[in-house]
Amino acid sequence: MLAYALRRLLLIVPTLFGIMVINFVIIQFAPGGPVERVIAQIQGLDVGTTARIQGGGGTETAGGGGTRGPGVGVGAGAETASRYRGAEGLDPEFIKRIEKQFGFDKPAHVRFFEMMGNFIRFDFGDSFFRDRAVVDLVIDKMPVSISLGVWTTLITYLIAIPLGIAKAVRDGTRFDVWTSGVVIVGNAIPSFLFAILLIVVFAGGRYLDWFPLRGLVSDNFADLGTWDKVKDYAWHMTLPLLSMIIGGFAGLTMLTKNSFLEEINKQYVITARSKGLTERRVLYGHVFRNAMLIVIAGFPGAFIGILFTGALFVEIIFSLDGLGLLGFEAAINRDYPVMFATLYVFTLLGLVLNLVGDLTYHFVDPRIDFEARGA
Numbered sequence: 001m002l003a004y005a006l007r008r009l010l011l012i013v014p015t016l017f018g019i020m021v022i023n024f025v026i027i028q029f030a031p032g033g034p035v036e037r038v039i040a041q042i043q044g045l046d047v048g049t050t051a052r053i054q055g056g057g058g059t060e061t062a063g064g065g066g067t068r069g070p071g072v073g074v075g076a077g078a079e080t081a082s083r084y085r086g087a088e089g090l091d092p093e094f095i096k097r098i099e100k101q102f103g104f105d106k107p108a109h110v111r112f113f114e115m116m117g118n119f120i121r122f123d124f125g126d127s128f129f130r131d132r133a134v135v136d137l138v139i140d141k142m143p144v145s146i147s148l149g150v151w152t153t154l155i156t157y158l159i160a161i162p163l164g165i166a167k168a169v170r171d172g173t174r175f176d177v178w179t180s181g182v183v184i185v186g187n188a189i190p191s192f193l194f195a196i197l198l199i200v201v202f203a204g205g206r207y208l209d210w211f212p213l214r215g216l217v218s219d220n221f222a223d224l225g226t227w228d229k230v231k232d233y234a235w236h237m238t239l240p241l242l243s244m245i246i247g248g249f250a251g252l253t254m255l256t257k258n259s260f261l262e263e264i265n266k267q268y269v270i271t272a273r274s275k276g277l278t279e280r281r282v283l284y285g286h287v288f289r290n291a292m293l294i295v296i297a298g299f300p301g302a303f304i305g306i307l308f309t310g311a312l313f314v315e316i317i318f319s320l321d322g323l324g325l326l327g328f329e330a331a332i333n334r335d336y337p338v339m340f341a342t343l344y345v346f347t348l349l350g351l352v353l354n355l356v357g358d359l360t361y362h363f364v365d366p367r368i369d370f371e372a373r374g375a
Helices: 002-029 033-044 092-101 108-120 136-169 174-188 192-202 225-263 267-276 279-291 294-295 299-308 310-317 325-334 336-364
Strands: 051-055 058-062
Touching: 002 336, 033 058, 092 279, 108 336, 136 174, 136 294, 136 310, 136 325, 174 225, 192 225, 192 310, 225 279, 225 294, 225 310, 267 279, 267 325, 279 294, 310 325, 325 336
Parallel strands: none
Antiparallel strands: 051 058
16 A cells, blocks of 8 residues: 555656646636736826835836746747737836846746746745745635634534435435535536625524624734634624535435445455344444445545635635635736645645545555556
8 A cells, every 4th residue: 555655656747747747727818917907007008906016227116916837828039019908108127127027038938847846846926916936925824714614524524424325214305305405406506606696684684784894803803802702703603604505415325325325235244234233333333434435435535625615715705815815816917936836735725635635545445446447
């Protein structure tokens, strides 16, 4: 198993590299970019954060930019301002200074390999539009996303596993039918749509005003006592967690039920019952371990799936300052260092957790040996 784990670790490198290459190439064909954003603000066509464009004669203020970071976008080097939309009338030398400031004075392949060389050292450069190091931004935002992902995954498992077991034991009964209806409805409602519904009903949108509309904690959080901080945190987390759990528990509940039903009908269960073992002993002493194999081993994948999908929309809707919201704002503002840094972090985390999931399979059931199967 050690050799398998080492091979998987080595495969992370080309996989991560390939994902970064594909996304880098796509960005090259995407309209707009940091240079165009700066030009638009100079021409008065856009509003937003400002950047300081440095040149030989001093420092000028324009609509975007940091000081360093992986250059990604349209063109660079000796071409004139006519290459950029809205650049008519601007001094080509000034355009070249903007390109150099963002790192676009180099060919695309040079920018990419410089970016990857920095990323290997976890040097993500500086944000174009926040005037901060990207690694500081990622570290600041990560606790919010990790908190959402961990709590959502844990609560989802705590609900779905007992419910799935109960449905399997009571298969075909009225309880199974009614809970299946709830599961189907939960699975059909996207988390972001349910989040909007919760805001309308419980966050002062139209009816009740029981929960805060945005933020992870209150403004006076630092002044609260320990117990009041816990209550304030739980108060703010209630609606975001509910919106993410509603869709997550449905699939896991049915997976748990089907896994238990498959195991309950196997010969070893019939043999255990014939030996006079109680139903509880048969269920939790024999069936549980085999049935929960796929459920427990899927925990790392479920966690990263929540971070990749549901957390993004929930963070935007509830204005939770996490990695999802950071990546969304970076895409809107063409803040390429932040975009690629968050992509790099999420992808690396996902690949590592996939490996952890495979190792968990082997830990839960040593009979599963990926190395013996030539994986």
